[in-house]
């Protein structure tokens with residue numbers, strides 16, 4: 001019997017650092033990229049896309065840009081191309097969903113998935129929902145969520161109501177202020193996102209097994225491998241021979257882990273089972289919330 005095929009999940013973040021929105025709670029440095037910077041981002045992405053396409057491993061990719069990527073044609077193209085590759089099990093991206101979706105028919109709907117964030121101060125709800133309806137027509141899997149600031153909470157019910165019942169709505173807890181939510185607010189938000197209480201905390205993680213650095217890792221535009229976006233140590237480079245030797249079971253070196261794209265890989269939380277095949281695009285397996 002052949003051994004099971006190695007399977008990796010890769011969080012890619014290239015040099016892109018610009019966005020067409022200007023959210024007050026944005027955790028990223030908002031900059032304007034020059035044409036040359038965008039060309040470099042595009043070259044990095046093409047190199048990464050070609051690398052993924054040629055690997056023998058089964059690979060899932062989540063693009064976690066430091067800004068908005070899906071307004072750029074080269075990202076749209078990369079998603080469509082990767083979704084068509086046999087060795088790619090899933091290709092997903094975090095997006096504000098403001099870009100054109102005319103490229104989506106080029107992608108394999110069984111493999112493309114979107115992690116969409118609604119930003120109520122930046123876009124009207126009906127416009128955002130129209131984009132979601134287009135994804136429904138194309139048969140694309142997607143999750144939708146919001147940053148749960150107090151100003152945004154009134155939009156949540158209308159957002160939920162405007163989406164198909166099967167679309168998972170997540171809420172990211174606003175953690176800039178400690179104890180931000182009252183018990184009543186936590187209970188209100190949990191009605192929309194049963195996993196809100198999991199997000200509304202920083203999980204103690206030091207010394208605990210985490211899949212990052214083994215079967216999950218982050219890659220930057222130059223190919224540098226870090227175990228996750230929160231531990232800065234570089235452990236290898238995908239463009240150098242033998243890099244896979246650095247991938248092995250590890251425990252977390254940080255005190256806590258407070259972001260979904262990190263703690264979802266912390267083994268003791270059991271979230272791999274909760275999300276199943278929808279782990280990268282943040283869609284829980286049916287009936288698991």
Ligand code: SF4
Pocket residue numbers: 019020021022023025026027028030066067068096119
């Ligand atoms: S859409 Fe995302 S990247 Fe852009 S400003 Fe808002 S939070 Fe930041």
Ligand code: SF4
Pocket residue numbers: 205210211212227228229230231251252253254256257258261262263265266
């Ligand atoms: S628990 Fe979080 S911070 Fe620690 S290694 Fe895993 S993803 Fe990174």
